[in-house]
Structures are given as C-alpha cells and as structure tokens.
Amino acid sequence: xxxxxxxxxxxxxxxxxxxxxxxxxxxxxxxxxxxxxxxxxxxxxxxxxxxxxxxxxxxxxxxxxxxxxxxxxxxxxxxxxxxxxxxxxxxxxxxxxxxxxxxxxxxxxxxxxxx
Amino acid sequence: xxxxxxxxxxxxxxxxxxxxxxxxxxxxxxxxxxxxxxxxxxxxxxxxxxxxxxxxxxxxxxxxxxxxxxxxxxxxxxxxxxxxxxxxxxxxxxxxxxxxxxxxxxxxxxx
Numbered sequence: 299x300x301x302x303x304x305x306x307x308x309x310x311x312x313x314x315x316x317x318x319x320x321x322x323x324x325x326x327x328x329x330x331x332x333x334x335x336x337x338x339x340x341x342x343x344x345x346x347x348x349x350x351x352x353x354x355x356x357x358x359x360x361x362x363x364x365x366x367x368x369x370x371x372x373x374x375x376x377x378x379x380x381x382x383x384x385x386x387x388x389x390x391x392x393x394x395x396x397x398x399x400x401x402x403x404x405x406x407x408x409x410x411x412x413x
Numbered sequence: 414x415x416x417x418x419x420x421x422x423x424x425x426x427x428x429x430x431x432x433x434x435x436x437x438x439x440x441x442x443x444x445x446x447x448x449x450x451x452x453x454x455x456x457x458x459x460x461x462x463x464x465x466x467x468x469x470x471x472x473x474x475x476x477x478x479x480x481x482x483x484x485x486x487x488x489x490x491x492x493x494x495x496x497x498x499x500x501x502x503x504x505x506x507x508x509x510x511x512x513x514x515x516x517x518x519x520x521x522x523x524x
Contacts, residue, residue: 333514338421338516339516340417340500340514340515340516340517341457341500341514342514343511343512346511356511386454388456388457401447401459401462402459402512404456404457404458405456406455406456407454407455407456409454
C-alpha cells in the first residue's frame with residue numbers, strides 16, 4: 299500500500315464550486331505539505347503544517363484553505379474554484395530529525411480541472 | 414530572477430550516452446540541495462542529495478559549485494528508463510526546511 303495517498307485522483311468541476319482534496323499518510327510524519335504543479339513552473343507551495351496545531355501559508359495560498367484533521371490527514375479546499383486553479387496538486391510529507399535532511403515523500407497527485 | 418532555474422529541455426540522447434544537467438540557485442546561503450526525478454504524470458521522488466564534496470550513486474553523479482551557485486547532475490550510460498523530468502531542489506536558509514523546486518529538465522533517452 300502507498301504511504302501517501304490522495305483522493306480524488308482526478309476531478310473536473312465548474313467555476314464557483316467548492317472542492318476538497320484529501321491526503322492521508324501512514325509514514326507517521328509530522329510535517330505535511332500541499333503543492334500545485336503547472337507546466338514549466340515547477341512545484342509551488344500552497345500550505346504546510348508541521349503538526350496538528352500548526353498551519354502556515356506557502357507561496358501561493360490565496361484562494362485555498364487547509365485543515366489538519368489528524369497527524370495523518372491534511373486536506374486542501376478550494377472555496378470557490380476558478381479556471382486558473384486547474385493544475386496537478388501534490389501532497390507531501392517529511393519527518394525532519396536531528397542530523398537528517400528533509401526528504402519529502404509525495405502522494406500520487408490529484409489532477410484538477412476547473413471549467 | 415527565479416530562485417532555482419533549470420533548462421527545461423528536452424534533452425534527447427541515444428541510449429548509452431552521457432548527459433549532464435545544470436541548475437542555478439539565487440540564494441548563496443542555501444545549505445541543502447537535491448535532485449528529484451519525476452516520471453510523466455507521476456509524483457516526484459528523491460533521486461539523490463547533493464553534498465559539497467560531490468557524490469555518486471551508480472551511474473549518477475551530483476556536484477555542487479557554491480562559488481558559481483550551481484548544481485549539476487551527470488548521468489552516464491543512459492538507459493531508456495532514465496527518461497523523465499529531473500527537478501533541482503534547494504532548501505534556502507531561514508525557510509524552515511521548505512524546499513524550492515526548479516521547473517525541471519526533461520530527458521528523453523532514445524533507442
């Protein structure tokens with residue numbers, strides 16, 4: 299079974315709809331992230347969370363919100379989807395311990411299309 | 414200027430060729446550097462970390478040039494399975510272990 303899972307894997311929706319993307323992990327990591335990927339722009343950080351009570355905005359948080367329901371779950375919401383939010387969305391986790399590098403482990407991605 | 418810049422490619426090479434990618438980063442105080450690999454429509458996966466002294470993992474060699482602020486990835490004896498997008502990733506100082514991703518360099522290895 300995958301360590302980081304995302305649901306749904308694909309979603310087509312209409313402008314103005316509320317959408318929730320979910321992420322679950324079995325790695326036991328404290329840190330979780332949401333990124334979006336657009337062609338040629340690389341991955342850009344939307345929100346991140348270092349533990350259940352910690353939520354932080356990333357580079358491009360406008361139009362998005364998140365909820366860290368438990369250590370293992372981190373959901374991303376688009377309150378009112380717009381076409382330029384069409385992208386590939388990735389959830390990631392990491393577990394920084396003393397002396398280690400912060401390797402991030404990614405989920406399989408959610409392809410979102412907003413019409 | 415982008416924080417992490419890469420030539421998007423594609424680099425089209427024959428099997429068995431040696432190919433090198435460079436990546437430049439803007440923050441001279443950055444401490445951690447990585448190469449991630451991303452297959453088409455898949456998630457990125459860590460390929461290797463990049464250490465100051467350079468490091469090698471099989472056919473892959475990563476090097477860091479702090480003076481010129483660039484990172485390189487060399488792939489020897491290219492295989493068809495090496496076809497992917499290679500993402501240069503930097504952890505800038507004060508970023509709380511946040512990673513900054515380059516746009517990726519696409520490699521296509523042809524038979």
